[in-house]
Amino acid sequence: MNVPEPPPPARQEPYGQAPAPARQTHAPQPDVPEALRLRGLWKSFGPKTAVAGVDLDVPRGSFYGLVGPNGAGKTTTLSISTGLLVPDAGQVLVHGRDLWAAPQQVKGMLGILPDGLRLFDRLTGAQLITYAGLLQGLDRETVVSRTEDLLRAVDLVADRDTLVVDYSAGMSKKIALACALVHAPSLLVLDEPFEAVDPISAANIRDLLGSYVASGGTVIVSSHVMDLVQRMCSHVAVIAAGRVLAAGTVEDVRAGASLEDRFVELVGGRVAGEGLAWLSTSSD
Numbered sequence: 001m002n003v004p005e006p007p008p009p010a011r012q013e014p015y016g017q018a019p020a021p022a023r024q025t026h027a028p029q030p031d032v033p034e035a036l037r038l039r040g041l042w043k044s045f046g047p048k049t050a051v052a053g054v055d056l057d058v059p060r061g062s063f064y065g066l067v068g069p070n071g072a073g074k075t076t077t078l079s080i081s082t083g084l085l086v087p088d089a090g091q092v093l094v095h096g097r098d099l100w101a102a103p104q105q106v107k108g109m110l111g112i113l114p115d116g117l118r119l120f121d122r123l124t125g126a127q128l129i130t131y132a133g134l135l136q137g138l139d140r141e142t143v144v145s146r147t148e149d150l151l152r153a154v155d156l157v158a159d160r161d162t163l164v165v166d167y168s169a170g171m172s173k174k175i176a177l178a179c180a181l182v183h184a185p186s187l188l189v190l191d192e193p194f195e196a197v198d199p200i201s202a203a204n205i206r207d208l209l210g211s212y213v214a215s216g217g218t219v220i221v222s223s224h225v226m227d228l229v230q231r232m233c234s235h236v237a238v239i240a241a242g243r244v245l246a247a248g249t250v251e252d253v254r255a256g257a258s259l260e261d262r263f264v265e266l267v268g269g270r271v272a273g274e275g276l277a278w279l280s281t282s283s284d
């Protein structure tokens with residue numbers, strides 16, 4: 001693997017402090033074909049370069065999978081794309097709007113399920129969705145009806161009045177997804193949305209996301225489950241060592257092979273051998 005080139009100089013304007021345009025809107029720009037456009041993203045943590053020049057175009061209305069080995073830079077890329085992390089360099093455009101020029105307006109278009117999300121877990125599930133909706137500026141009547149719809153959609157009606165602190169990992173993931181959806185964003189960015197979620201709930205969530213995409217929304221998901229990405233996504237990007245190795249429609253990227261085989265071919269790293277000899281030695 002090549003040693004990454006040093007990043008270009010950092011942006012001059014600190015995050016969120018660029019002068020705001022006089023008039024801004026949450027609406028996507030209609031003539032822009034990409035829901036998300038990343039250009040030249042770089043991010044290092046001390047000596048570790050996590051993202052090394054990522055360019056990516058996510059077409060509007062696509063179901064986009066982001067796959068890569070552990071430590072590839074997926075979470076860092078998604079965190080930068082949603083304004084949760086400041087890059088050392090690069091540009092993020094959401095529906096044609098620069099995230100750092102108008103962070104509040106752009107974030108109104110985004111629904112985010114971050115990795116390792118900390119929730120306000122002393123609220124019940126229903127209260128948490130309500131709180132998320134009110135924070136997004138929805139009126140109370142709309143929030144109440146959407147909360148009921150979302151609790152049904154993520155199979156949490158029976159636990160609507162349970163404190164989130166008492167939710168299992170999968171239930172927490174589902175309530176966080178419901179919070180991400182409540183303001184009907186035009187772009188959903190989901191980091192490992194199916195991790196710890198049971199198969200029935202996962203199927204329901206897939207259906208929900210499928211309908212969302214069919215109605216014009218755009219979804220980006222990171223996942224380690226190649227079979228799921230192959231079945232669910234229209235597009236995929238393979239990322240390793242902070243760089244995009246391949247990106248496009250799932251059909252184009254897998255090029256006749258399974259996505260899993262193509263992934264292994266692109267990324268490498270299979271360990272040949274007979275395993276750990278000592279592991280098969282009984283201590284009895």
Ligand SMILES: Nc1ncnc2c1ncn2[C@@H]1O[C@H](COP(=O)(O)OP(=O)(O)OP(=O)(O)O)[C@@H](O)[C@H]1O
Nearest residue numbers: 045048049050068069070071072073074075076077
């Ligand atoms: N806050 C941080 N401080 C230091 N290093 C970090 C930090 N966040 C990420 N890294 C490093 O950056 C690299 C990319 O991490 P990242 O979490 O983006 O990978 P990932 O592709 O999401 O991995 P996984 O599939 O294991 O979740 C890793 O080497 C990781 O150790």
